[in-house]
Amino acid sequence: MIKLNINKKPIEVDVDPETPLLWVLRDTIGLVGTKYGCGMAQCGACVVHLNGVAVRSCVTKVSRAVGQKVVTIEGLSENNDHPLQKAWMELDVPQCGYCQSGQIMSAAVLLNENKNPTDQDINNAMEGNICRCGTYLRIHNAIKLAAEIQRKDSK
């Protein structure tokens, strides 16, 4: 049995420790917000946080998550009110929506580390997340808006 902590909840799963965290989340636990896009860390749809650090769960073994706090898109906020979620909804970012969990989880790490990211900061941080529908421009603007919301909220 593998003991995990996912979105602040302890949970035990009976899986091979070599199983990628992505499939444990999706198939075993039923948290399907984290997506499968490529299986080789190229697209970013599978990004989750391990103690606040982004990992691509499609190549991260579940054993690496033991003793770490795992946060998925479902746990990013209690009431869908993380500044990024608010900004995403305000600017109507998604088209098909499939990549957006990963986009938001990547952006969340950026905003944790950089309260006032420049265009270049955002480009550098988000280059690893693919969007086939082409919502990058909206994502970019939503991150800026989220930073603003975050600054206002912290006052």
Added chain:
Amino acid sequence: MISFTWLPEAGLAHNAKDIPLPADWNEVTGYIKITSDNIIKIINPNPEFGQNVMTSLPMMVAEELDVEWKKVVVEMGPHDSVKLGPQFTGGSNSMRMYWRPLREAGAAARNMLMQAAAQTWGVPIEEITTKAGMLYHEKTGKSGKYGEFASKAAGIAIPKGVKLKDVKNFKIVRSSQKNVESSKIVSGKPLFGLDYTHEGMLIAMIEHPPAFGMKLKTFDASQSLKMPGIKDVFSMKLYEDGFEQGGFDTRTFNDLLVVVGKTTWEVMQARKKLVVQWEPAGEIKEKIGGRGGAREVIVPGELETSSAQYAKMQEYANKPGQVVRKDGDPETAFKNAAQVIERTYNAPFLAHNCMEPINFFAHVTDEKALVAGPLQAPGWSEPTLAKLLNLPADKIEIQMTRMGGGFGRRAYGHYLYEAAVISKKVKAPIKLIYTREDDMTYGIYRPMYTATYRAALDANKNLIAFSVKGGGIPEHAIHANRFPAGAVDNYLAETWQIPSNITIGAFRAPRSNFNAAAEQSFLDELAEAMGKDPIDFRLELLKRAKEKPVGKNNEYDADRYAGVLKLLKEKSGWGKPENNKYHRGVAAYFCHNSYAGHVVDMVIRNGKPYVERVYSAMDCGIVINPDAATNMVEGAVIDGIGNAFYGKLSHKEGKAEQNNFNRYRVIRHSEVPKKIEVYFVQNDLDPTGLGEPPFPPVFGAVANALYKGTNKRYYNQPFLDPATQNNNTNTNKKTF
């Protein structure tokens, strides 16, 4: 009757808070359900893949129904061609197809509620008014919620020919409304086919041959069967021999080597332990149905390599093609020309690469079938499904989940059929999953294309003849009746095609997505040779097409086409000196009933071209949801730049050379324009689509901007792949 199986709770359209589901829905027309508490639910008929039909289509209903949009709940409808219409997402047709039916449904439902109120209150219906979900009889001061009369209304026959609102009085439509699913998307709710679960569900995956033109010989699953979680490994046929395929029944490999297990990872691991022998499939005879009966098609057996295919296309390009349109006497005109300009354009196969890989759920028993997943056209797939399962259509339930991208790929139901036949065989609910590699190498690509354009100028540099000879593997891209046909006295269009075992299918603006690139680059080069401004040149031709059109069946409205160019010229500051620092390229195109144009502003940074700004002008009639429409155009621009720069699916001896995003390059965040300004021509024409029309002209505008930035014309896509630029066959074909 509504069944809420796994579908997430319906959310309020406006602020999308989840609400507990009431039990007493009254169905007032197939699209509307109202509870006694006045909760209005509108059913979205068309599957959603990011074009936001889930918001825009219900908006039309809500408008005519006269309810507050923020109180509306939207739900994805099941497949029900009787109640919900054609339900096909593709061809940029959703708005166009449902504009009347949905408005009529809304108006009819409102009328039924008014009748119910009139009956209840014993007053004439002419004295009843409505406002935002309430009914009023002003004379007596009576009022009531729609919900109070819903049950009675549900029993009234649906009236026909109810008067619709004047489009100038819209309160909901023509205003931007937020995406009804946004909150679910950003909080990771189960929405997509890949997220679908069912009690007792197993996972199935198919081990495909490593190359087109190959098939299964033998396999040894002894190691795989020993792996944890694995239930079964077997092979089966998808279609029996002689099966007559419908137009969207395309499939690449008929033998299915299937691994079934408990979880995705376990099945992926077990696949690695398969020991499989593949062999060349050789030539295969297929039966394809169509208007006029079934025809036999021979699928070649050769294992194809891109460089050889490319060379073969150039061979065909130099031979006469099949004439598909001829106006005047182009042969003589070319012979007598003072100047002839000839250019050849090429483009590779493209893979759709929807972010959500191919997948589908199926639960098939002897009596019935439940299938659920991402599918663009359930109606087109149902007949074949019924045939394969030997079940009547009314015993088949098709649920459409949200799709993580479509782009035309998911109009082909082969994966639905595969899931279904596997489920039937293993007698269990299964979800079929393709890995990214399975998906990218399976085919159903955008074809490979070549087109040669020729223009004849007289001594005064007037355009006297124009010809296009287009071909492709396995089909050409030519739209013979499109601009500039109709604008040139002597016009010739020819086509050719080379069959292949590499399967192809609709890819975002089929044919147009190449045509626009080639034709719009050529017009640019032509304008330059004639010493004309590229926009003015096109406007001149369109003027000719309007005032003195050549030939018949010209497939565009010259006024609307010109209108887009004029709007573009104005909004982009075309010709203004402050824009001289940009390398500007322009292109416009008509396809899928809408008109689109772009001005692409490019800069060269560290030797690399970068699109910094784009101006887009669209004429798609009434714009139903302006912000959603803008999002679509932005997406098409970015998608277009990415495919123009990088998109390529090449083959070596039948094997796809790109099988994941490490090799198949797609545009990424830092490469998108800083600004995309989208303008819509304001008119009250019936709405036409936006999913495809803005996409094709992006390629042409990018090519034309590249010319300005590098002083080199780009004839081969992808433009930034050095390998393809070396294949330029135009180096010796200057103007002569």
Added chain:
Amino acid sequence: MVMKFRSSAFAHLHIFKLANLIFYKLINMSSGKTYFMHTKTFAVISTILSVIVLMSFAIKNEPLNNDPNVVAKDSVASVKAFMDVYKVLMSPRCMNCHPAGDIPLNGDDGHLHSMNPQRGKDGKGISAMKCTTCHQPTNVEGLNQPPGHPDWHLPPANMKMVFEGRTANQLAKQLVNPKTNGNKTIKQLIAHADDGLVKKGWDPGEGRTLPPMSHAEFKQAWITWLNTGAYAPSSK
């Protein structure tokens, strides 16, 4: 001039001794009997000689290693060994993580790592693309999957240790200079051959070509180069 650089001083001493020996032999050969030159004259002549010899060495191979552990300086053997070292360090498995820019390289053709992950201040990446976001403690199984090591990183921004674009002369100098080699002594440099990330070059995961010689051969060449004086090949 003579005492400015440790290395030249030792060289000078070495040449002084050598010159002394040659001179002594010459004197003996010519006169048949022991003849001790006047010390002062001898010192002057040998200094002139050694300067000439030193200068000629400055043009050809430079001894960069004055470590007391050095077994025996041998510029020819040192340079020969370095050419093998150079071959390995400039091969993709090493050079890809020692890029000139701030984005690692990938593949046998050394193309830019897709997604442009940035070096960052500490070489461990930035934001949601830190190296460990994708690179696991061990190689991920499968073709083209991310290789792994518990401490996957690029050199930090203030000590980039660039290999890409370096000539053999430049790289050799860079490698022994503590200011450019991550503050390593010769002893630490020798140990570095067995560093975990260095060894990853020989366990790169499926689909990646190995360096042009085995790790054992590389280590041998590396230590030889260092121990024989860590000479840099001429810049010609």
